Amino acid sequence: MPGKKKKELDKQQRDYFEYARHHEPKRPIVKNCIHAFLVGGLICAIGQIVSMIFIKYFKFTEETVGSPTSAVLIITSVLLTGFGIYDKIAQWAGAGTAVPITGFANTVASSAIEHRSEGFVLGVGGNMFKIAGPVITYGVVSAFFVAIARLIIKGG
Amino acid sequence: MLAGKQTWIFENKPCIISSATVGGPFEAKCTIKDDFDFLFGDLYCGEDSFEKAEIKMLEKACEIAMNKAELKNDDIQFFLSGDLINQIISSSFTARTLAIPYLGIYGACSTSMEGIALAALMVDTGFADYVMAATSSHNAASEKQYRYPTEYGAQKPPTAQWTVTGAGAVILSTEGKGPKVTSATIGKVIDNGISDPFNMGAAMAPAAADTIEKHFKETGLDFDYYDFIATGDLGRVGHKIVIDLLGQKGIHLPQDKFSDCGMMIYSPDQQVFAGGSGCACAAVMTYGHFFNKMRKGKIKRLLVIATGALLSPMSYQQNESIPSIAHAVSFEM
Numbered sequence: 001m002p003g004k005k006k007k008e009l010d011k012q013q014r015d016y017f018e019y020a021r022h023h024e025p026k027r028p029i030v031k032n033c034i035h036a037f038l039v040g041g042l043i044c045a046i047g048q049i050v051s052m053i054f055i056k057y058f059k060f061t062e063e064t065v066g067s068p069t070s071a072v073l074i075i076t077s078v079l080l081t082g083f084g085i086y087d088k089i090a091q092w093a094g095a096g097t098a099v100p101i102t103g104f105a106n107t108v109a110s111s112a113i114e115h116r117s118e119g120f121v122l123g124v125g126g127n128m129f130k131i132a133g134p135v136i137t138y139g140v141v142s143a144f145f146v147a148i149a150r151l152i153i154k155g156g
Numbered sequence: 157m158l159a160g161k162q163t164w165i166f167e168n169k170p171c172i173i174s175s176a177t178v179g180g181p182f183e184a185k186c187t188i189k190d191d192f193d194f195l196f197g198d199l200y201c202g203e204d205s206f207e208k209a210e211i212k213m214l215e216k217a218c219e220i221a222m223n224k225a226e227l228k229n230d231d232i233q234f235f236l237s238g239d240l241i242n243q244i245i246s247s248s249f250t251a252r253t254l255a256i257p258y259l260g261i262y263g264a265c266s267t268s269m270e271g272i273a274l275a276a277l278m279v280d281t282g283f284a285d286y287v288m289a290a291t292s293s294h295n296a297a298s299e300k301q302y303r304y305p306t307e308y309g310a311q312k313p314p315t316a317q318w319t320v321t322g323a324g325a326v327i328l329s330t331e332g333k334g335p336k337v338t339s340a341t342i343g344k345v346i347d348n349g350i351s352d353p354f355n356m357g358a359a360m361a362p363a364a365a366d367t368i369e370k371h372f373k374e375t376g377l378d379f380d381y382y383d384f385i386a387t388g389d390l391g392r393v394g395h396k397i398v399i400d401l402l403g404q405k406g407i408h409l410p411q412d413k414f415s416d417c418g419m420m421i422y423s424p425d426q427q428v429f430a431g432g433s434g435c436a437c438a439a440v441m442t443y444g445h446f447f448n449k450m451r452k453g454k455i456k457r458l459l460v461i462a463t464g465a466l467l468s469p470m471s472y473q474q475n476e477s478i479p480s481i482a483h484a485v486s487f488e489m
Contacts, residue, residue, distance in 0.1 A: 009477075013349030019351055020358035023397050024429075025314040028365035032311070047188060081307045089426075090309025097309050107310050114305035 023094045039089070039096030047073055047100075070101055077102035081109040107131040160374030170279035172272075172487070173332035174225035176456030177435075177444035180295065180404030182297045186422050191444035192222045192322075199296055199321065199474045206306075207241055210294035210323070214239070214250040217323040218290055225327050228391055232256050232327065233284040238267035239292045240319075240437055241301060246292050257287065265389050266343070267291040268324065268439035269483040273340035275328045277484075280337075284467075285324060285329060292323035293434030302353065302469055314356040317391045318428035324439030335450045336457070339375055340483040343367035345466065351477040353467060357394025357430055360463040363480035364390060365401035367461055371484045372407065379409055382486070383455045386446070388438035388462035389418035391431030416442035416462075438462040450489045458487045 009017065051069040054060040060068065078088040086106050089096040095105050108128055115127035129136065157165045166258065178194040179186075180201075189195070194216055196202075201209040215239070224230065237247035244260050251258035263270040271289030278284040290427050296306045298319040315360040328337065346366055350359035357377050364387050379385065390398055395416045402409060417438045418431035449455045462483040472478070 009349040013347075013477075016348040016362065018351065020348075020355070020361075020397060022357060023358065023393060023400075025393065027313050063180075084307060087307050087309045091311055093309075094311040098311075103309065106307070108308035110305040110309075113307055114300055117207070131304065 035092055036094045036096035036099075039093035040099055041096075043073070043097070043100045073101050074105040077105035078109040081106050082113065086110075087119055104132060104135065107135075159339070159376075162274070162344070162370055163339060163374040164277060164280075165339045165375070166276050166280040167334040168280045168330060168338055169338055169436070170276045170328045170330060171332040172326050173329045173446050174221045174227075174327040174334070175325070175443040176217045176220035176224060177324045177440040178213050178220070178322055178390040179440060180213075182295070182426070183320065183322055183421075183440070185426060188421060188445040189402045191448050192440065193367065193444075195323050199294075204225065206294055206297035206300060207245065208263075210239065210246045210297050210468065211249045213294070213321070213323040214246050214290060214292040214325075215253055217292070218254060218288060219329050221288065221290075221325040226249055227286060229256055232286045234259065234275075234278060234287045234288070236261055236271045236287065237290040237292075238262045240264065240298050241337065246294075247290070250290070251486045263462075263481060263483065264464030264466055265433060265435050265437060266462040266481050266483050267272060267294075267463035268388070268442060269340070270462055271370035271487045272328070272337060273325060273342065273483055273484050275326070276337040276340060279328045279330055279392065280392050286327060287329075288325060288327045290323065290325035291435040293319055293321070293436040293437045295319045295321045295434070298373055298434060312429060313354050313431055315352070315357065315391075315393050316429040317356060317389065317431055317433035317436035320420065320432045320436040320440060321422065321434075322436035322440045324436060324443035326443050331450075335447055335487040335489055337485060338488050339371075339416075339486045341371040343370075343482040343484070345479045345481050347477050347479040349477045351472060351475065352476065353465075353472050355393065356389075356433060356465045356478065357391040358397055358398055359394075359478040360480040360482065361390055361394040361401060363482040364388075364394070364398050364461050364463050365405065367482040367484050368398075368402060369407060370407050371459070371461075371486075375480050375486075379407065379413075382457045382459045383413065384446070385409060385414045385459045386420070386438075386441065386456075386461070387416045388460070388464075388482070389431065389433040390463055391418045391429075391433065392416075393430045394463075395419055420445075438440045446468065448489075450487065453489065456489050459474070460485055460487070
């Protein structure tokens, strides 16, 4: 019946739900995992090469190379998003392009581009973190609790 | 004349004197590309936002339809239109340009047939001489509205559908040459508990099956009466389900006469998952492809059941299931 939530489905609806699920083409999970493994691994390998270049030619150390490497990956991802290529790779790669830092950059860049038509303040500014926002919020919240736990267990 | 509980039989058989369809760049590669009156080479249609692009497409479709019928804005008494953008702005802004008395309608992707059914009712009862009905959808504008930003890299499941970028307009009148609207079955809202917005086909199939069953029951017709029967945008997933559901009700539609606009519109090499969707899906297929076939005499009797998923981005985030509707309209040449 209209207005009922998922948990309150009557028998007919539950039967149909099962029946529809039976008809649904399954997500190719194994294939998706292989694609994600390959592309995610490739992005990490590129990151590794970039950081080695920074260490070898630009006098960065193991400790300091993280920031410039991330910056290169972020800029690349944002450019690919802007040129309309990132989402096409992502349909093939799935989690492979979503999990690395490039995926995070894509969420911010795509939202910013999408809402440019509503202006720079309310459009770009207000919507840029629409998808990335939850990641930041719960990232900070969980970091807080992990830090508390560490403080209690190890005593600072 | 009312037949049964929800079917209108149009005794004066209002005529579709003119129809026009426009499409976007992706539609320029689809199976019915030759049936479009105008194709935009760019997703923005020369505008600076997707929403404005959709308005431009709708205006273009209306303009072509009026040109074909050799009518001006003043000759048309009423304009009925609906779309998928919040507060149906594409339709209302087009009505602002056209300056024709306007009724905004919303039936999600069933709007194409809702518009024709209401326009036919107005013409049939003598409340208007010329009525224009139109609808539109835009892939990127719909993605923005219902899902994620266009360039966001989210992997879509095989049940997802591709919103058609396009617009369609028809002009109905009491007399003229063209397909005649003979009856319309207005569907009721049916909700079978599907809440996955990436599986609209499964959500809408029961509504389509219900309307088809009622149409045959109330008109007393047999499916053999029609040369072709098409649902709006159930896609491959919903199409299989609707065949099954109708089979359970004892209606066995022959496969060569029964298909779905969402399955027919794109060619197999266009990656659209389960098929096309959106207001424009049933509109461009019916107003363009099917009506052209009727004018050429290849189809004499046509039944189109446009299906709509009546959800909003808010409703599914609040875990509501997807209520669906389907309206059937029959055409004869």
